[in-house]
Amino acid sequence: MKTSARNFLTGTITAIKTGAVNDEVVLKVGNAEIVAIVTSESTKVLGLAAGGTAYALIKASSVILMTDTAPDKISARNVFNGTVKSVKTGAVNAEVVVSAAGLDVTAIITNESASRLDLAPGKPASAVIKASNVILAVD
Structure with missing residues (x-):
């Protein structure tokens, strides 16, 4: 499967x-868990079931980066605490990779935000992803 999503993670x-409209799906990827919110119809159509394999796709622009904040004070379900692996600046935006729980999570943020957060390789940072921004796929 080819996709433009920078974050393509395989898990179990x-x-x-199950909810009336949406379902909460928990995917184990490496040492981490990723929570996705999908419609109940999508759960059925994709044949999602415990023990099955699925892919989590997350656009880099949907990843929020934080420093110096307690993850338990955020409403987002997916918070990966780690360290900055790399920062690549462009004309307007920066691509930042955070390594956490055995995962590399890529975020696209403005250069201004990267500077304000003082993001640099080796510095602590958290990648935050709302469960509703996680797209699930199966073979």
């Missing part, structure tokens, strides 16, 4: 919490 479904 460990839990599905």
Whole structure:
């Protein structure tokens, strides 16, 4: 499968919490868990079930980066605490890779934000992803 999403992660479904409209799907990827919110219809159409394999796709522009903030004070379900692996600046935006829990999560943020957060390789940072920004796919 080819995709433009910078974050393409393969994992095993460990839990599905079924709701009236949406389902919460938990995917184990390496040492991390990623929570996705998908419609109940998508769960059925994709054949999602505990123990199955799925892919989590997350656009880099959907990843929020934080420093010096307690992850338990955020409403987003996916918070990966780690360190900055790399920062590549462009004319307007920067591509920042955060290594956390055995994952590399890529974010695209403005150069101004990268500077304000003082992001540099080796510095601590957290990658934050709302569960509703995680797209699930299967073969």
